[in-house]
Amino acid sequence: MTVGTESGQESDAPDARDSGRGRATRGTQRSFWKELPLLVVVALVLALVIKTFLLQAFSIPSDSMQNTLQTGDRVLVDKLTPWFGAEPHRGEVIVFHDPDGWLADEPAATPNVVQKGLGFIGLMPSANEKDLIKRVIGVGGDTVECKGTGPVKVNGKALDEPYVFPGNTACSTDPQGQFKVKVPKGHLWVMGDHRQYSADSRYHQDKKGGGSVPVKDVVGRAEVIAWPLDRLNNLPVPGTFGRPGLSAAAASAPGAAGLMGAVPLVLWRRRRRAPLPTRQPSDTPDAP
Template sequence: MAVGARSGHDEPEERPGKLDESTPAVTHDSAGTPGTAGATGAEGAERADDAEMAEGGPSVGSGTGQKKQRSFWKELPLLIGIALLLALLIKTFLVQAFSIPSDSMQNTLQRGDRVLVDKLTPWFGSEPERGEVVVFHDPGGWLDGEPTPNPNAVQKFLSFIGLMPSAEEKDLIKRTIAVAGDTVECKKGGPVKVNGKALVEPYIFPGDTPCDDQPFGPFKVPKDRIWVMGDHRQNSQDSRYHMADARGGFVPVDKVVGRAVVVAWPINRWATLSVPDTFDQPGINAAAAVLPAAPAAMGLAGALPIVLWRRRRLTGGRTAG
């Protein structure tokens, strides 16, 4: 239908015979809409409007006045604002990108790699587990003497919303070797042992030894602490080199930002950071499993004499009566 066009009424078609004067002759307008002979122009327009509505509403530009869509350029600032807000929320609560600045985690991670760190699970009380690669804030003095980056305003903004790795935060990345309750040690020429179980560490940098440059232990990891080491053992200032600190080289759990789960950049190095099988070997959890049972056993041992004394007293009382 031509927009705004309306046809007039057609002449009645002549047929043989006499028409009933009380029944108007049926006509069709040029659009094929049934009408009646003698219909006024207003009635024809009304019928045409009804036909338009039946076909899905008035056409664009018709006199009925359809709402005009907003320009894309007017919507663009709103879209950018929403995108930045979502990026900030994701960086704060879900995932954050970090850049690897050193060689201490070779060959698992190379200098310049970008890793994505899971920040969600710590919000639900999850703590680091053995074998996980974790990012944590400097516990105190670990990065003293390291050059401090000086990002520009754009880099600071992109880092703030999570579109770039943070350049100002003093964070480290290491592998969790032992957790609270574990006993960890490593003698020169020997492997790292956790709860008496020797670790098979294929992730160590080729040519490195497990700890010949800095033997340690045995130590028991305190509550809410972890023991961390770099995969490039002879090029990593990890827990072994901070045993004289106030925390004894242990990293507080509340300093952990999250677990590194994937190498996201460069694309040719994309890989997930899974937990090596050696941390799942039988018996490695034995020491930790004994810890919760020990208080229960001591409580039972202490309660048993009291129960026996009370039972004897009650029995004696009934006999005397």
């Protein structure tokens, strides 16, 4: 049936405007599928840039940082700040490359192709990187000491360490656990929070650097426990490390700090730089 379109009656002829909308919709759909590969490539490049320069996820493989970190926790590590010249501070939990064969006796991981790819771009923790996680106890120029069961002393000042694993003593009474060392310039003395279950600086004093970790080997500071969600928490600096008179050689803030004002991550990090009141942490990460 054919009727005039000006009479107000219905017409079986297709509306040109509807036809135009249909063509536009089909064109939009085709355009989206054409652009999807580019979007995926851009997303992967951004993920790689973030992993390389900003943040990287790391998995906690052992109990050496309990109870701050648990095996299987995922932590986010700030990799940006070291690019501006900042060095780790006492009390920070840091991730660092194996400095001198600390992990030589550890079994090597065998990730599959997918895990390797996702680890490379930073979408999941890398399974084959030789990295460790510990707490910084002393920086270059500090004298760190353990006698008997503790407490640990830094430059003659005793540390109050409520984050040490319940039932552990601050110092171990085995030969390697009794020491007095001066940390070389440009190095860090690190210890695990699970003191009687951590192969840290104490147990590598026979190696180059006397067990200390070169600052150049530091990947970054562990800022947040991101997974599992029920353990979501930040990793503040315990208040004991902010005590007056503790410092023998303070680490200086980078001169380029003002340039980072527009980066929310670094602003957040710097706001938390000042040590917080001492409290028991609820989460942690590490290798032996």
